Amino acid sequence: MVEIAAMAIDAATLSTREINTLIRARLKSGPAEISVENPNARHNLAVALLQPGRVRFAGSVGYYCGGLIDGAEIQVEGSAGWGLAESMSRGHVVVHGGAGNGAAAAIRGGHVVIYGDAAARLGVSMKGGVVLVGGDCGYMAGFMAQKGMLVVCGNTGHAFADSMYATTCYVGGTIGGLGTDAVVEPLSAEEAEMLDRLLGEHFPPALRAQKPAGRDFTKVVAGRKLWNFDKHNWKTWQDAL
Amino acid sequence: MNDPALRPLLQTSGTYTAEVMQGIHTKAETGIYEIRGYGTLRQRRWATFDDLTFLPCGLTRIPLEGYREKCSTRTVLGGRFAKRPLELEIPIMITGMSWGALSYNAKAALAKAAAKVGTSNTTGDGGLSPAEREFAKDYVYEVLPSRYGIDVHDLRGASAIELTIGQGAKPGTGGLLLGSKISETIARQRDLPVGVDQRSPARHPDMLGPDDMVIKIEELREATDGQVPIFVKLGASRTFDDVKLAAKAGADVVVVDGMEGGTGASPAILQEHTGIPTLAAVCEARAALEDCGLYGEVQLIIAGGIRDGVDAAKAMALGADAVYIGTAALISLNCNKPLYVDDYRALGTEPYHCHHCHTGRCPVGITTQDPELMKRLDIDQGAERALNLLRAMTLEIQMLARACGKSDVHHLEPEDMAALTMEASIICGVPLAGTRRVFGR
Amino acid sequence: MEFVTENDSEVLAVYLAEALNRGATLRQGLDGVLRDMDGAFCCLAVTATEMGLVKDPYAFKPLVVAETDDFVAVATEEIAIRSAIPGDYKVQEARVEEVRVWSR
Numbered sequence: 001m002v003e004i005a006a007m008a009i010d011a012a013t014l015s016t017r018e019i020n021t022l023i024r025a026r027l028k029s030g031p032a033e034i035s036v037e038n039p040n041a042r043h044n045l046a047v048a049l050l051q052p053g054r055v056r057f058a059g060s061v062g063y064y065c066g067g068l069i070d071g072a073e074i075q076v077e078g079s080a081g082w083g084l085a086e087s088m089s090r091g092h093v094v095v096h097g098g099a100g101n102g103a104a105a106a107i108r109g110g111h112v113v114i115y116g117d118a119a120a121r122l123g124v125s126m127k128g129g130v131v132l133v134g135g136d137c138g139y140m141a142g143f144m145a146q147k148g149m150l151v152v153c154g155n156t157g158h159a160f161a162d163s164m165y166a167t168t169c170y171v172g173g174t175i176g177g178l179g180t181d182a183v184v185e186p187l188s189a190e191e192a193e194m195l196d197r198l199l200g201e202h203f204p205p206a207l208r209a210q211k212p213a214g215r216d217f218t219k220v221v222a223g224r225k226l227w228n229f230d231k232h233n234w235k236t237w238q239d240a241l
Numbered sequence: 242m243n244d245p246a247l248r249p250l251l252q253t254s255g256t257y258t259a260e261v262m263q264g265i266h267t268k269a270e271t272g273i274y275e276i277r278g279y280g281t282l283r284q285r286r287w288a289t290f291d292d293l294t295f296l297p298c299g300l301t302r303i304p305l306e307g308y309r310e311k312c313s314t315r316t317v318l319g320g321r322f323a324k325r326p327l328e329l330e331i332p333i334m335i336t337g338m339s340w341g342a343l344s345y346n347a348k349a350a351l352a353k354a355a356a357k358v359g360t361s362n363t364t365g366d367g368g369l370s371p372a373e374r375e376f377a378k379d380y381v382y383e384v385l386p387s388r389y390g391i392d393v394h395d396l397r398g399a400s401a402i403e404l405t406i407g408q409g410a411k412p413g414t415g416g417l418l419l420g421s422k423i424s425e426t427i428a429r430q431r432d433l434p435v436g437v438d439q440r441s442p443a444r445h446p447d448m449l450g451p452d453d454m455v456i457k458i459e460e461l462r463e464a465t466d467g468q469v470p471i472f473v474k475l476g477a478s479r480t481f482d483d484v485k486l487a488a489k490a491g492a493d494v495v496v497v498d499g500m501e502g503g504t505g506a507s508p509a510i511l512q513e514h515t516g517i518p519t520l521a522a523v524c525e526a527r528a529a530l531e532d533c534g535l536y537g538e539v540q541l542i543i544a545g546g547i548r549d550g551v552d553a554a555k556a557m558a559l560g561a562d563a564v565y566i567g568t569a570a571l572i573s574l575n576c577n578k579p580l581y582v583d584d585y586r587a588l589g590t591e592p593y594h595c596h597h598c599h600t601g602r603c604p605v606g607i608t609t610q611d612p613e614l615m616k617r618l619d620i621d622q623g624a625e626r627a628l629n630l631l632r633a634m635t636l637e638i639q640m641l642a643r644a645c646g647k648s649d650v651h652h653l654e655p656e657d658m659a660a661l662t663m664e665a666s667i668i669c670g671v672p673l674a675g676t677r678r679v680f681g682r
Numbered sequence: 683m684e685f686v687t688e689n690d691s692e693v694l695a696v697y698l699a700e701a702l703n704r705g706a707t708l709r710q711g712l713d714g715v716l717r718d719m720d721g722a723f724c725c726l727a728v729t730a731t732e733m734g735l736v737k738d739p740y741a742f743k744p745l746v747v748a749e750t751d752d753f754v755a756v757a758t759e760e761i762a763i764r765s766a767i768p769g770d771y772k773v774q775e776a777r778v779e780e781v782r783v784w785s786r
Binding site for chain 1: 273387388389391392393394396397420431432433434436437438440442446447448453456457459460463464465467
Binding site for chain 3: 079140
């Protein structure tokens with residue numbers, strides 16, 4: 001069995017560059033469990049981590065935590081600022097609190113899991129991967145989302161799933177308002193089971209129990225009226241452009 | 242009555258020109274605005290580089306001998322914060338043009354030419370292409386609002402990062418690539434369904450203003466260990482304010498792309514009626530950097546209709562440290578050359594008049610994803626042609642610099658020029674030839 | 683009333699002051715900001731007896747709130763609040779078009 005090295009960093013006395021350098025250096029020498037105390041919602045923590053390993057932040061992080069990572073696992077015990085895990089290729093990012101605007105922006109793969117609420121533009125331009133929010137999400141979640149899956153257990157804000165390409169969205173609560181070209185489709189039994197498995201896998205049992213059953217989710221996809229210019233869809237384009 | 246001398250003259254409206262009439266006919270048929278490639282097509286009635294002339298040496302200054310006495314073209318960008326500034330042999334770089342808008346062969350030819358002459362290539366609104374991966378030596382990696390193809394490894398392999406806020410052809414709007422060019426490979430690269438009319442977002446997904454940009458620039462430095470310069474690219478709009486904001490936000494280099502800049506596909510009205518001309522933009526940009534005390538510390542790259550070494554030299558004399566070329570580079574690859582003329586005609590155009598990049602039916606294989614059309618652009622021949630253009634442009638800049646007595650092309654200054662029109666004198670702060678006066682200051 | 687400036691923050695300040703002078707409450711003034719203003723803004727306004735916030739309709743600008751029995755804190759980013767106030771509390775991003783007012 002491979003021994004996983006443990007490492008603790010006190011962020012209070014270090015610059016962001018120093019924290020990230022320590023994390024990267026440790027991960028380079030092999031898989032590790034790194035815990036960071038006193039992150040104090042600093043920006044740009046754990047950016048561009050390219051090796052596997054686990055980093056735990058005992059507190060909140062600021063903007064772009066986990067941005068541009070490829071394969072690492074990040075756990076944030078507090079909340080996160082804007083752009084959580086932005087442009088991630090692969091990896092697993094979990095936030096126990098809430099997340100600010102643009103959580104999972106442009107991700108190409110991996111998992112972003114938020115136990116609390118997400119703010120505006122959740123999953124904007126996402127190109128793959130899975131986004132899972134336990135609470136509510138804000139305005140224009142899923143905007144121009146291209147691929148992958150976006151799941152919100154609570155309520156959404158308005159303009160949900162606006163102008164999407166091929167991402168599939170599932171909402172457990174009320175949809176505050178569908179965005180341009182967003183349509184509701186029937187949920188299949190397989191999808192309901194998939195959602196139950198997903199929630200079971202990514203939420204602690206007590207949290208999962210508070211969330212809807214898979215079959216109670218609403219499925220939202222693109223109506224495809226914006227996929228190609230067509231004057232017969234003028235009304236749709238007027239809202240989109 | 243058949244006497245030609247008595248035939249009535251055809252009178253054309255200056256308001257409803259043939260182009261305007263055709264535009265209205267097209268809207269009546271399609272219900273949507275015109276989309277095309279190329280950039281500003283209307284006649285240039287505003288101040289341009291053509292309204293300036295160089296003042297070579299005479300009795301007041303001594304010229305340098307061409308062909309013998311040195312005139313350095315070495316260019317260093319990004320020394321402000323980057324540990325590894327970008328060092329180029331010449332002050333001309335290839336601008337961002339997406340693989341998708343351009344064919345693989347076109348990207349490969351440009352990458353090879355840039356590598357050979359010792360300058361950089363830039364990615365575009367689609368990420369790093371396989372062609373650049375194979376042939377580019379120094380590439381500038383664009384981070385655009387769409388983030389198509391974004392990949393941290395490609396980002397880290399770059400010689401510079403360019404955070405693109407907008408481009409000159411269409412500031413304030415996102416990119417466009419029509420369905421015929423979203424092939425299987427492009428769709429895979431961009432994570433899109435095959436054949437969609439792709440619209441890129443106008444705004445970055447995780448950053449919306451200059452305050453966010455401060456943090457975003459820091460993120461990009463973190464991601465690249467502070468090694469490489471961070472450029473901020475602006476479509477020339479409120480250039481004075483935008484350049485100050487970009488410089489103060491921490492950019493190593495500011496790129497300003499003027500109105501005459503090109504595009505593969507965009508609504509025509511944006512290309513014609515948004516943004517300010519490149520000449521105006523370079524003057525505003527320099528004034529902005531001087532105003533915040535960062536001229537010389539933050540470098541300036543100018544783009545947007547740079548056609549030859551003369552435009553480049555004038556831009557540099559006005560304050561640019563380097564220029565980007567895009568359209569000129571494509572023209573060197575045979576864009577608008579009279580080859581396969583029947584295919585131009587099938588598009589409803591002629592050589593020297595074609596701006597149909599958006600159709601994906603480029604007769605010379607540059608702005609297409611059709612493999613058969615792409616074959617018409619031989620990579621090595623194309624690379625040779627682009628290399629020749631870069632070299633010829635460099636010689637032009639050197640010639641002008643030497644004539645002005647400068648041993649380094651970066652020593653060109655506004656005092657080396659005179660204006661040929663009042664407007665150019667006012668905009669550039671350069672004397673109007675014949676008057677020895679600078680107007681408007 | 684006509685007021686011209688080159689400073690966007692000043693517009694909001696004068697607008698709110700004028701609303702309060704006309705007898706509007708702080709909440710009404712902040713509702714008016716949402717109705718009458720275009721652009722990117724989050725606004726935090728403080729009078730002698732009240733503190734209020736308004737968040738723009740498109741969430742262009744950041745605004746986070748921490749609220750406990752002991753204090754209410756509002757800032758653009760959580761890092762500002764954490765630097766000032768130690769302790770175990772939640773910080774959350776305000777919602778689009780949210781108007782909130784706290785009184786003494």
